[in-house]
Amino acid sequence: MVMPQAALQNVTPPAIGFVSVFASAGLAPSCSTCYLRGTCLPSGSPAEQVIQISTLTRTKLRLRRGAALYRRGDAFKSLYAIRSGSFKSVGLGRAEHTKVVGLHLPADLVGLEAISSRIHEYDAVALEDSEVCVVPYDDLVRMTLNVPELQAYLLAALSREIVRDDGLVLHLGAMTAEQRVTKFLLGLSARYERLGYTGTRFDVRMTRKDIASYLGLTLETVTRVFTRLQRDGLIEAQFKELRLTNVNGLHGLLAAAKTRSNMSPAA
């Protein structure tokens, strides 16, 4: 069990639990060689800028499953780009109850919600052994003034997050349990595909309980939907392992007349 090695330069420190910190002394790859190149930060064109951006992310963190990247109430100092693994964002609802509000995969930028208040609003917990690049926020912002592409990228990332959340709002309130789960699975599939994986066969790292929380359901309901989808030949699921055996069929469930109507027909 690797313990956190005290503070290094200006690393956000408090990540408790099974965290390992290391700087890029040749060990850690720079942005220019990262296989996610260009997806998490704009290391697109001018090589000069890529180098500049690489200096931002010298520090990496490794987290064991269950470890927290940050916790609710922690001071916000950095954003985190996921290099490998996955995280959930866990928020606090009324009456000391928690709820999963986000699921983050490689190339995602985590911590955006804390920019305005400078205090993290959620726990970010590793769903598996994971690795992130630390992006000190003040340095990032300073650099945007010289690298307009970076500025544009950061703004776009924030905007994308808003769209994602709005999408969630749109669906949470207006879909049946079956549709929520289906939407969730298809969304995951699409994200994995964008990362270069298959999209029809992947592991669901969240527990049924987490999924239920994320979708605003109970874990029993989620389980039942899984078995129903499996019975109908749309998926094959056992525990974390998942295959989408009939993607069209799944899409069909979403479009279906079954929509529950607190929604108004479009004009």
Added chain:
Amino acid sequence: MVMPQAALQNVTPPAIGFVSVFASAGLAPSCSTCYLRGTCLPSGSPAEQVIQISTLTRTKLRLRRGAALYRRGDAFKSLYAIRSGSFKSVGLGRAEHTKVVGLHLPADLVGLEAISSRIHEYDAVALEDSEVCVVPYDDLVRMTLNVPELQAYLLAALSREIVRDDGLVLHLGAMTAEQRVTKFLLGLSARYERLGYTGTRFDVRMTRKDIASYLGLTLETVTRVFTRLQRDGLIEAQFKELRLTNVNGLHGLLAAAKTRSNMSPAA
């Protein structure tokens, strides 16, 4: 009925319906005299910067109730700061059904969701006769490079929107109808108070149908909750007019043991 007067400078044009465009030829107030000064854009300190920012927002729009500031699919060119009135954001769910995803009051910045894709994702519809300042986005971004406070402000605004949405996600999935409506009313109250209004007596501009859509309920359920809250002496409501007669009681409903438990107890 005032018709849109063709394009003025680089105004986003397509706002259809009852829209009136006018430039600030002394008529329209500048940021330095606006009663919302500092709330929508950072016209805080250096007078020079306020003037600079004012040049961004030379164009204002007036919209009649029901008119659209922009529509889904419109090209994104500007953000809009609400000077007076209110708007709803309406998104498209599955199967040609719409859902209200946002409610915007004075000083809010509208259109943030379109920054990444450069295409508006929602309709923004005026809930009453309203007035907005047009903030051309490219000009705004260009200016942030010289005015770091503006950059910080813009990033914070986006981040705040993310927090707002996450909050909605948190609550939509995990609260009873009574709690959703209560949360909605208390939220409105807080926002009006922050704007300098009473917070215990205000008009709800959205129809029951809109509220229901926003909260993921049916309009009948919303109505029933309203009458129940009224019966219990917590509010007085007739149609759009609303008074919160027992704010503590309302807060009590949220904290209450009544939470439905797809939520996990905090660690």
Added chain:
DNA sequence: CGTGTGATTGACGTTCTTCAACATAGGTGG
């Protein structure tokens, strides 16, 4: 090999939706 967490399945109850009828407000034209 035992313990604990996560997953599954069933029976039952509650909340919310659905369907339907009716009331009220606001706007339009006579």
Added chain:
DNA sequence: CCACCTATGTTGAAGAACGTCAATCACACG
């Protein structure tokens, strides 16, 4: 100014979807 008309809001009764409670199973981990 009134009559009408449509959009909006209110109320009731019945049913479905999902939550709740509880028992059992399977896997992972020490």
